[in-house]
Amino acid sequence: MSVEQVPVQRADFDQVMVPNYAPAAFIPVRGQGSRVWDQSGRELVDFSGGIAVNVLGHAHPALVGALTEQANKLWHVSNVFTNEPALRLAKKLVDATFADRVFFCNSGAEANEAAFKLARRVAHDLYGPDKYEIVAALNSFHGRTLFTVSVGGQPKYSDGFGPKITGITHVPFNDLDALKAAVSDKTCAVVLEPIQGEGGVLPAELEYLQGARKLCDDHKALLVFDEVQSGMGRSGHLFAYMHYGVTPDILSSAKSIGGGFPMAAMLTTEKLAKHLAVGVHGTTYGGNPLACAVGEAVIDVVNTPEVLAGVKAKHELFKARLEKIGHQYGVFSQVRGMGLLIGCVLTEAWKGKAKDFFNAAEQEGVMVLQAGPDVVRFAPSLVVEDADIEEGLNRFERAVAKLTGA
Numbered sequence: 001m002s003v004e005q006v007p008v009q010r011a012d013f014d015q016v017m018v019p020n021y022a023p024a025a026f027i028p029v030r031g032q033g034s035r036v037w038d039q040s041g042r043e044l045v046d047f048s049g050g051i052a053v054n055v056l057g058h059a060h061p062a063l064v065g066a067l068t069e070q071a072n073k074l075w076h077v078s079n080v081f082t083n084e085p086a087l088r089l090a091k092k093l094v095d096a097t098f099a100d101r102v103f104f105c106n107s108g109a110e111a112n113e114a115a116f117k118l119a120r121r122v123a124h125d126l127y128g129p130d131k132y133e134i135v136a137a138l139n140s141f142h143g144r145t146l147f148t149v150s151v152g153g154q155p156k157y158s159d160g161f162g163p164k165i166t167g168i169t170h171v172p173f174n175d176l177d178a179l180k181a182a183v184s185d186k187t188c189a190v191v192l193e194p195i196q197g198e199g200g201v202l203p204a205e206l207e208y209l210q211g212a213r214k215l216c217d218d219h220k221a222l223l224v225f226d227e228v229q230s231g232m233g234r235s236g237h238l239f240a241y242m243h244y245g246v247t248p249d250i251l252s253s254a255k256s257i258g259g260g261f262p263m264a265a266m267l268t269t270e271k272l273a274k275h276l277a278v279g280v281h282g283t284t285y286g287g288n289p290l291a292c293a294v295g296e297a298v299i300d301v302v303n304t305p306e307v308l309a310g311v312k313a314k315h316e317l318f319k320a321r322l323e324k325i326g327h328q329y330g331v332f333s334q335v336r337g338m339g340l341l342i343g344c345v346l347t348e349a350w351k352g353k354a355k356d357f358f359n360a361a362e363q364e365g366v367m368v369l370q371a372g373p374d375v376v377r378f379a380p381s382l383v384v385e386d387a388d389i390e391e392g393l394n395r396f397e398r399a400v401a402k403l404t405g406a
């Protein structure tokens with residue numbers, strides 16, 4: 001028996017949805033690889049990847065297979081029971097990373113919420129109630145719960161909701177002296193994105209992360225890396241911390257880890273994990289069999305030398321062509337990022353107009369992203385075909401030519 005489907009259109013959004021988003025004028029209905037089709041049958045190249053989520057594109061056979069196989073077996077049991085896909089995925093994450101223990105949840109914000117609560121809990125248990133301060137970076141983004149907007153360094157997301165979580169200091173990113181001045185023996189955690197994503201696709205400098213690690217060790221604070229956007233292959237390494245060789249105490253992962261199925265994880269060591277004893281933290285859906293079955297298929301495909309090397313090679317293809325476009329049309333002052341998380345910084349003349357590039361690109365049949373008002377962001381599938389890269393960037397160039405009147 002199929003569910004009756006009433007026809008809907010974009011205009012319905014404004015009638016039935018809370019107006020906290022402003023979605024594009026078209027509605028995607030189908031995707032395959034790095035192509036998406038809308039209601040009218042128009043085909044677009046997808047370089048947005050559902051905001052750095054669709055790590056293997058749309059309808060990847062390994063993910064569809066894992067999801068449908070699990071859908072016929074067992075969907076949900078809650079954490080009153082454990083389940084096979086969750087245990088298998090946790091083992092894979094432990095084998096592949098610094099971590100000994102995994103906490104599954106459903107979104108980046110929840111993974112960070114767990115990370116921040118764990119950091120405070122550890123400090124509370126070991127050093128008493130005064131060690132609760134968190135030092136984070138200005139212009140960072142960690143999610144939309146009250147704790148995560150408070151740690152995120154962007155007042156536009158945290159103001160206007162009453163009292164914030166206190167004990168949080170923000171310092172400029174990549175400024176080691178500022179970090180040194182902010183960290184003290186009252187600090188329980190330093191929280192950083194190895195590549196600031198929403199803040200403009202800005203990679204951390206190596207010395208900065210090394211310095212952060214040392215400061216944490218000197219002050220008995222924990223180093224928390226938010227790899228919600230940079231993780232699961234996007235940097236060309238399974239996690240970006242591996243590129244830097246700087247190991248955190250706690251790591252949050254979401255977005256790509258589920259390849260499009262909502263899921264997330266917090267990774268940590270055995271020593272720290274024991275502070276989340278039975279009942280201290282939890283979630284109904286975290287580690288759901290459907291999500292973890294997909295997550296297993298994602299890591300099996302992504303964590304291979306071929307896919308990770310492919311990410312680095314595809315980065316070069318994007319970067320060379322985007323630099324050329326930027327130069328030719330005078331629109332980008334810098335093309336930066338790592339792997340398949342790439343940001344094109346708009347020149348002075350185009351500052352604040354990233355949305356115009358998003359709109360122009362969509363009209364030429366290519367989906368891109370913004371990272372703030374001054375950066376055009378690309379976060380495609382890690383297995384995007386080279387032919388799709390070329391076609392998508394041809395379309396993007398046409399969009400830039402139209403926008404600039406060239």
Ligand SMILES: Cc1ncc(COP(=O)(O)O)c(C=O)c1O
Nearest residue numbers: 107108109141142143197228229
């Ligand atoms: C670095 C980072 N952390 C956390 C989040 C929040 O993730 P979610 O929207 O899944 O809660 C995001 C989302 O963009 C992110 O980029």
